[in-house]
Amino acid sequence: MLKPEAQDLAAIASGLAHDLNNLLLVLQGCLDLLRLSGGNDNVLLENMQKGITEGTNLCRRLGEVCRQHSSRTVLSSVDREMSVLDINQMVRCVVDLAIIKARNGIEIDLELEPDSWPVFGHELEIKRLLLNLIENAYDAIYSGFGVIRVSTENICRPYGRQVCLSVRDTGIGMEPPVVKKIFTPGFTTKSDAAGHGLGLPVVKSIAEKHKAYIEVDSAPGQGTEVRVCFPAFEEHQAINS
Ligand SMILES: Nc1ncnc2c1ncn2[C@@H]1O[C@H](COP(=O)(O)OP(=O)(O)O)[C@@H](O)[C@H]1O
Ligand SMILES: [Mg+2]
Structure with a gap:
């Protein structure tokens, strides 16, 4: 394996x-x-x-x-330890990998927070989470023409500082009943070969491990945005102390 x-x-x-x-x-x-x-x-x-x-x-x-x-x-990948990570650096690396398989007509835009706060986590798992979100965004752009925007943002919430990673696409979007099921293992709307329904359950479990939460904003014909908000490094220490 x-x-x-x-x-x-x-x-x-x-x-x-x-x-x-x-x-x-x-x-x-x-x-x-x-x-x-x-x-x-x-x-x-x-x-x-x-x-x-x-x-x-x-x-x-x-x-x-x-x-x-x-x-x-x-x-x-030998190093499975948690470490202090620069989310922008991880985004650039994953997007470079994703771009080489970009289909003609689909653009990937980056909108990165200039001084994003560090997060504490597993580098490979966060990269895997992002790659899953980008794969879904590609699949959602049926027409073959569209934009995937990957962004990062520092956000101060009443309960602490967050670093939010967002993948927004101009794809087909989802009806509310579909949104309700997307984290259920095995749920897919894709044909047998294309979908296994495991991408978002993996995203959810990685987010939970990092004490991050996920927000999904989607509407049919309007595209989809999935945001994963990680606690900034100091907040993560506070949660665990
Ligand atoms: N960006 C998106 N746009 C529209 N639908 C999406 C998007 N991301 C996920 N979905 C829906 O959620 C389902 C589950 O996604 P996922 O767990 O990654 O499995 P898979 O991609 O193998 O179908 C997809 O089949 C699709 O219906
Ligand atoms: Mg998927």
Whole structure:
């Protein structure tokens, strides 16, 4: 069984492999047609060149991101201890991973609190939580065109200081009865292959472990925002003392 972070990387790699495979199928089709047409069709040649360039770019991006993050994050998976974390740094790392499998037409925007307060937690688990939220946001944008905004914000509440991590999408949104069920293990509205109904239960359990709470704001056709609010580091110490 792979470690969680390696599973995330494996899921991304598998998405990329799927995209590359589709490109290769297109190239194969063009090549077959080219052979049949005697090899003088410039449009087909151009399409093949585009496919090859896109495939090469995908591989380059995967290589860059792996070099930047995977050795650091996979190595740190040995370290399961809680530590003081910079949430913005984690967001940048996860978004870099998510962007390489971004489908055309879906944009990921960052809106980060310039001096976000530190939080105390498991780095890999918080990254896993965020990756699950981004995956759901992607899936919700059925049209293939939309924006996912990942933001962080320092908030002073009457009961303490919070660092809120939010993922907002312009996807299909949810009816209130669906929102009620989303944290139930096994609940999914996706086809068998696409959904297992385990993403948000994992998000919930990670949030609970960090004494964070989750807010969901969604309406059909209006998109969805999921906010996970962590106690700032000093607040976390106060809760546990
Ligand atoms: N951003 C979102 N937009 C719309 N629906 C969502 C979103 N996130 C979660 N959901 C709903 O919650 C369900 C459960 O999500 P999750 O636990 O991640 O399982 P899965 O993604 O495998 O279906 C999804 O099937 C979907 O109906
Ligand atoms: Mg999911």
